[in-house]
């Protein structure tokens with residue numbers, strides 16, 4: 001039986017869609033689930049009705065321990081072009097606990113495989129980006145070998161996103177892409193991050209569909225960084 005200590009890709013009402021839950025609602029739920037470390041990662045300002053730069057600036061004032069849960073405050077930053085431009089300035093990203101970078105339709109139209117790969121790799125090379133969000137999205141074809149090698153070079157995690165793999169997911173039939181990412185991580189003995197991408201409390205720590213794939217391909221449990229909050233924090237702060 002797998003047991004996991006962290007989920008660092010979650011959204012509250014502040015992201016502007018799918019939920020009315022506040023940070024407190026998220027923490028209350030997380031404290032009942034066995035999660036030890038919860039990361040709040042609201043969408044960057046280029047997603048309509050999401051947080052402004054000043055919201056992210058104030059995240060450094062938020063308490064790091066609440067109801068026994070170690071809290072991290074980050075951002076799911078948007079990649080805006082194939083040069084890897086991002087929608088938060090570095091002086092804000094550097095004061096957040098971590099940033100994920102992802103591609104979303106309101107912010108960037110899908111390019112060729114070469115263009116999408118270049119966009120991700122430029123984001124990976126940004127020193128404030130620590131995680132690539134849902135690189136499995138079929139709308140943005142990617143060269144996964146080059147993506148994995150860049151991630152390893154820059155000490156960035158690739159995410160297996162449970163919402164993508166859910167039957168009601170909206171990123172297309174992502175399973176083959178996630179399988180490819182996992183096989184590369186297995187080959188290179190590089191850790192992978194499981195994320196719920198929960199909008200609101202209800203899916204915090206829920207990795208059901210990611211785990212189904214992990215079991216199907218017999219992916220080694222020791223390469224899942226969610227096993228230990230301590231191991232994840234060591235990864236995050238030892239670039």
Ligand SMILES: [Zn+2]
Nearest residue numbers: 076102133134
């Ligand atoms: Zn996203």
Ligand SMILES: [Zn+2]
Nearest residue numbers: 009011076197
């Ligand atoms: Zn998200």
